[in-house]
Amino acid sequence: MGSRASLALRRQGSPFTGIGPVLVKELADHLSSVRMLVLTLFVIAFGAFPVASSLQTLRTVVDPNSFLFLRIFTLEPEQVGISFVAALNFIIPLMAIGLGFDSVNSEFNRRTLSRVLSQPIYRDALLMGKFLAGLATFAVVLVALWLMVFGAGLLLLGVPPRGVEVARGVGFLVVAIAYGGIWLAISMLFSVLLRSPATSALCALGLWLFFLLLWPQLASAIVSGAAAGEIRSVEDYAALQDLAMGLMRLSPGTLFSEAVLALLSPETRTLGPMLPAQMRGAILGAPLPFDQSLLLIWPQITGLIAGMIVVFAAAYVVFQRQEVRA
Amino acid sequence: MADISSDTVIKARGLTKLYGRHRAVDAIDFDIRRGEIFGVLGPNGAGKTTTILMMLGLTERSGGSVDVLGFDPVRQPLEVKRRVGYLPDAVGFYDHLTARQNLRYTARLLGLPRREAETRIVDAMESVKLADVLDNRVSTFSRGMRQRLGIAEIVMKRAEVAILDEPTSGLDPHSTFELLEMIRGLKRAGVAVLLSSHLLDRVQSVCDRVALFNEGRIALMGTVVELANLVLGAGHPILVEAAGLDIAGTLYGIEGVQSVVPEGEGAWRVVADRDVRAAVAHRIVASGGALTRLADLQPSLEEVYTRYFEEARHAA
Numbered sequence: 001m002g003s004r005a006s007l008a009l010r011r012q013g014s015p016f017t018g019i020g021p022v023l024v025k026e027l028a029d030h031l032s033s034v035r036m037l038v039l040t041l042f043v044i045a046f047g048a049f050p051v052a053s054s055l056q057t058l059r060t061v062v063d064p065n066s067f068l069f070l071r072i073f074t075l076e077p078e079q080v081g082i083s084f085v086a087a088l089n090f091i092i093p094l095m096a097i098g099l100g101f102d103s104v105n106s107e108f109n110r111r112t113l114s115r116v117l118s119q120p121i122y123r124d125a126l127l128m129g130k131f132l133a134g135l136a137t138f139a140v141v142l143v144a145l146w147l148m149v150f151g152a153g154l155l156l157l158g159v160p161p162r163g164v165e166v167a168r169g170v171g172f173l174v175v176a177i178a179y180g181g182i183w184l185a186i187s188m189l190f191s192v193l194l195r196s197p198a199t200s201a202l203c204a205l206g207l208w209l210f211f212l213l214l215w216p217q218l219a220s221a222i223v224s225g226a227a228a229g230e231i232r233s234v235e236d237y238a239a240l241q242d243l244a245m246g247l248m249r250l251s252p253g254t255l256f257s258e259a260v261l262a263l264l265s266p267e268t269r270t271l272g273p274m275l276p277a278q279m280r281g282a283i284l285g286a287p288l289p290f291d292q293s294l295l296l297i298w299p300q301i302t303g304l305i306a307g308m309i310v311v312f313a314a315a316y317v318v319f320q321r322q323e324v325r326a
Numbered sequence: 327m328a329d330i331s332s333d334t335v336i337k338a339r340g341l342t343k344l345y346g347r348h349r350a351v352d353a354i355d356f357d358i359r360r361g362e363i364f365g366v367l368g369p370n371g372a373g374k375t376t377t378i379l380m381m382l383g384l385t386e387r388s389g390g391s392v393d394v395l396g397f398d399p400v401r402q403p404l405e406v407k408r409r410v411g412y413l414p415d416a417v418g419f420y421d422h423l424t425a426r427q428n429l430r431y432t433a434r435l436l437g438l439p440r441r442e443a444e445t446r447i448v449d450a451m452e453s454v455k456l457a458d459v460l461d462n463r464v465s466t467f468s469r470g471m472r473q474r475l476g477i478a479e480i481v482m483k484r485a486e487v488a489i490l491d492e493p494t495s496g497l498d499p500h501s502t503f504e505l506l507e508m509i510r511g512l513k514r515a516g517v518a519v520l521l522s523s524h525l526l527d528r529v530q531s532v533c534d535r536v537a538l539f540n541e542g543r544i545a546l547m548g549t550v551v552e553l554a555n556l557v558l559g560a561g562h563p564i565l566v567e568a569a570g571l572d573i574a575g576t577l578y579g580i581e582g583v584q585s586v587v588p589e590g591e592g593a594w595r596v597v598a599d600r601d602v603r604a605a606v607a608h609r610i611v612a613s614g615g616a617l618t619r620l621a622d623l624q625p626s627l628e629e630v631y632t633r634y635f636e637e638a639r640h641a642a
Contacts, residue, residue, distance in 0.1 A: 013404035021434035029422075111418030115476070118382055118412035119435040120404040324384045325375060 011122075018121030022129025023136070030099060030137040039095050040141060046091050050084040051149055053077030055156045067287070069153050069161040070168055070264045084149070085260050089253055090212065092176060093183040095141065097204040099134040100187030102197035104319065109195070114324045127319050131188060131312060138180045146173055164266075167290055171263045175297075178304040179256040183208070185311035192319045211251040219247035245272055249300075252307060259300040262293045271296065333360045335487050335518045336381060340390030343376050343542075350376045352542035353390060358487070358520060363513050365529045366522040367631065368539030374522045375415065377539075378489050381520075382412055395486060408436065411480030411517075415491040417472060421465035425456060425475055428464060432479055443482075450482035454508055470501030477508050480517075488512050489520045494528055506532050530627040538631065540638060546630075554625025557633050561597040565589065567619035568610050576613050580605050595623070 030036055054075040058068055076083040104127070107113040117123060146169065150161060161169070186207060190200040223244045231237050248254045262268045266287035288296070336358040343351040351373040358364045366374050379385040381392055383399030383406055392398070397405040419428045426447055433443035451457045454474040459467070467475065473493055480488045490509065494502045502525070509532055512519050523529045529536065530550050538546040538553070546553050555561070561584060566573065573594050574586045582598040582605075589595045596606065603620055610617045 011400070012402045017404060018435045018437075021431065024434070025431050029420075110420070111414065111416055112420060114379075114384065114414040115412065115417055115419075115479075116435070117384055118407055118410070118414070119432055120408040120437075121435055122403070325379060 013120075013122070015122045015124035016128070017125060018119070019125040019129045019132075022121070022126055023133045026103075026130050026133030027136055030133060031140075035098060036137065036141075039098050043091055043095065043141060043145060046087045047084055047145060047149075050075075050077060050080050050082055050087055051152060053080045054084065055152060058153075058157060067162075067165055067168075067264075067266060068157055068159065069150065069165045070266070072149055072153050073169075073172065073260075074264045085257070085264065088176065089257055089260075090208075092142075092180045092256075093208045093253070094205075096134070096138060096180040096183035097187040097201065097208065099137060100131075100184045101191055101201040101204050103130045103134065103188050104191040105195050105197050105200060106191075109197070117324055123319055124316070127188075127192075127316055131184065134184045134188070135177065135181055138184065139177050142173060142176055142180070164290055168263050168266070168293070171290075171294065172260055175256060175259045175263065175301060175304065178301065178308060179252060181308040182252045182304060182311060185308050185315060189311055189315040189318070192315045192322070211253055215251050216248065219244060222247060241272060249303065252304065255300045255303050255307075259297040259304070262297040262300075266290075266293060268293070268296070271300075334358070335360050335395055336520070337393040338377075338381075338390065339392075341377065341380060341387060341392055342389035343373070343380060343385065344388040349542050351380070351387075354542075354544045356537055356544060356547060358518050360486075360518050361513060361516050362534040363509065363519040363521060363532050365533035365536035366520060366539060367524075367526065367529060367536055367627075368545075369635075372539035373542040374539050375491055378412075378491055378520070378522065381489065382407060382410060409485060410487045410489060411483050411485030413473070413476040413480060413488070413490045413493055415495065417476040419464040419467075419472060419475060422463065424461045424463055425451065425467070425478075426460045428475070429479060429482055433482065436483060446482045446484075447478075450478040453481050453511065454478045455504075468501075470497050470505065473497065473501075473505055474508065477505070477512070480512070481515075485517060487518045487520070491522050492524065493521065494523060494525050502528060526628040526631055527626065530624075536627065538634060540635070545634065545638070550627050550630070551625060553627070553630045557630045557637075558625060561585075561599060562601055563595060563597045563623040563625070564603055564606065565593060565619065565621040565623050566596055566606060566610070566617075567593045568615045568617045571610070571613050571615035573610075573615075576609055576615070577606060580609055593619070 051072060054072045054077055057075060057077055058071055061068060061071075073084045076086070104113075107116065116126065150166075150169065154160065183204075187200070187204040190203045191197070194200040194203065223240060226243055227240050231240065249258075258271045262271065267285050269288060334357050336356075338354060338356050340353045340355065341351060342349065342353050354373075354377065356364075366377070368374055376385060380387045381394055381399055383403030386400060394406045395409050397409075399406045419425075420431070423431070429447045429450070430443060433447065438446065448457065448460070451460050454477050456471060456474055456478060459471070464472065464475070476493075488509075493509070494505055497505060506528060509519055509521065521529065521533065533550070535547065535549055536553065537544045546556060548556070566577070569592055574588075577583055577586050577594070577596055580598070580602055582600045582602050583596060584599060585595075585597045587595045587597075596602070601622075603622065607617055607620055
């Protein structure tokens with residue numbers, strides 16, 4: 001199949017012809033679908049509880065410098081046992097899978113694919129349009145949710161959010177959308193690979209459960225296997241920790257929670273173990289400036305976006321090679 | 327591409343498609359001219375749909391060349407697809423959208439300006455007699471209506487070439503008749519139509535030329551009469567029913583008559599090398615006979631098809 005450049009040389013016309021109409025149509029389909037309604041209700045049901053409980057707790061806080069608005073997201077109310085962010089950590093993949101698991105195979109099954117592809121567009125436009133529409137839908141829901149949380153905070157706490165809180169909140173949105181993008185790309189990859197939407201959904205959910213439940217166990221098993229030798233120095237220990245974190249970071253969920261931790265808890269100085277030498281001169285509990293927090297999670301953000309692109313590219317390659325006949 | 331004559335719209339030379347070592351399409355040549363209906367026949371797996379997909383650039387060819395309206399479907403698929411309408415086998419539409427919304431989506435993919443798209447949609451739906459269900463959801467449509475909606479899409483597109491893959495399969499006789507009438511309408515509008523089908527007698531009634539596919543090759547190509555001459559033997563058969571005279575003796579004297587064979591009570595099958603109906607009628611009446619029936623026996627495509635595959639099997 002050669003590189004992108006040689007493809008462009010070989011065929012004429014922009015691969016993006018028709019991407020607009022595909023995007024608009026898919027977006028309209030998503031926004032008017034029953035599935036969308038169900039997903040929204042799902043998000044509200046899971047999100048409202050932690051947010052309401054956090055707000056109850058936070059009303060008693062008087063410190064104006066304590067990033068009140070960010071704590072709506074991160075506070076783990078006792079009666080709920082899960083913070084809003086932790087809830088999002090598994091709602092986001094579910095939503096993204098819900099939006100993407102049948103995006104290509106349903107066109108096969110409805111026998112619309114060959115008819116649509118016989119219009120003057122490339123397959124690129126169809127896949128890209130569908131992906132962007134899914135991402136846009138997802139972003140709309142997330143932004144709405146975010147605004148509701150900030151709005152509720154504004155009403156119930158009675159203080160406006162500070163600029164830096166809004167900035168961190170927006171950063172959180174971007175990270176959340178990229179996290180959803182990975183899962184959207186994964187579910188679309190399955191929708192290209194598997195003709196049956198049910199199987200595709202099952203595979204995507206299976207992968208999600210694997211990363212959620214099994215991967216942490218597996219990673220620690222691998223690490224304890226690697227630690228069979230004696231740990232003789234701090235370096236040995238640090239190397240082991242690096243391995244453990246490296247393995248955990250293969251899961252998009254880990255990248256998301258680390259990025260969110262640094263963004264929404266400004267006092268986070270490191271995402272790994274900290275050596276005493278690094279603590280020198282640090283005031284414990286003092287918040288980092290926003291740009292320093294961003295710097296801290298830059299690898300996580302690029303990892304999320306790169307992961308999204310890699311998975312999408314895989315779906316793209318498979319789709320290009322597929323026969324369109326049903 | 328300069329050698330393409332102005333009325334040839336599709337030109338295939340040595341067109342080949344390999345799936346692994348299997349030759350799905352094996353070096354076929356054909357030309358399709360503007361304003362003709364070209365029938366593609368053959369058993370399942372003969373390579374008809376693969377050929378169609380290669381013409382649209384939806385499948386890459388393994389060898390040979392195709393030229394569609396002066397464009398190469400592999401290198402310039404958008405130019406080809408802008409000018410060619412395709413109705414796939416068992417076409418699907420988005421069920422949750424209305425017919426108008428479905429066509430509007432196609433119009434947007436074609437890049438038509440909004441106002442022009444709206445008038446074209448209404449005109450196209452009128453031409454396939456679906457104007458009254460324009461705003462009904464496609465989920466309420468019968469199979470025949472979906473096929474007509476597919477034709478409407480081609481009309482709206484103002485395609486120069488229409489490729490129809492099994493358009494009449496699964497339709498009742500009335501819907502089939504209506505659909506074929508619409509296909510004739512495309513031809514009247516100057517569209518070159520390529521039609522693949524299993525319904526031989528139906529194909530025969532609309533096609534100007536046919537190509538018989540067998541195992542990836544074009545076994546026979548030409549008008550139905552030409553194929554019949556080739557497979558069933560030359561001749562122009564007619565059926566004569568008459569009484570009151572010695573038919574065989576009377577008719578053998580007519581110039582061009584090759585054989586007179588009795589076919590049941592008072593009926594004869596006459597084969598000549600030209601149309602001898604007028605001469606036959608004249609001779610019988612002049613000889614004092616009572617002519618009760620004189621019918622042109624159109625060579626039937628079904629006969630050609632059956633005979634050809636019988637012979638192919640025997641040869642194998």
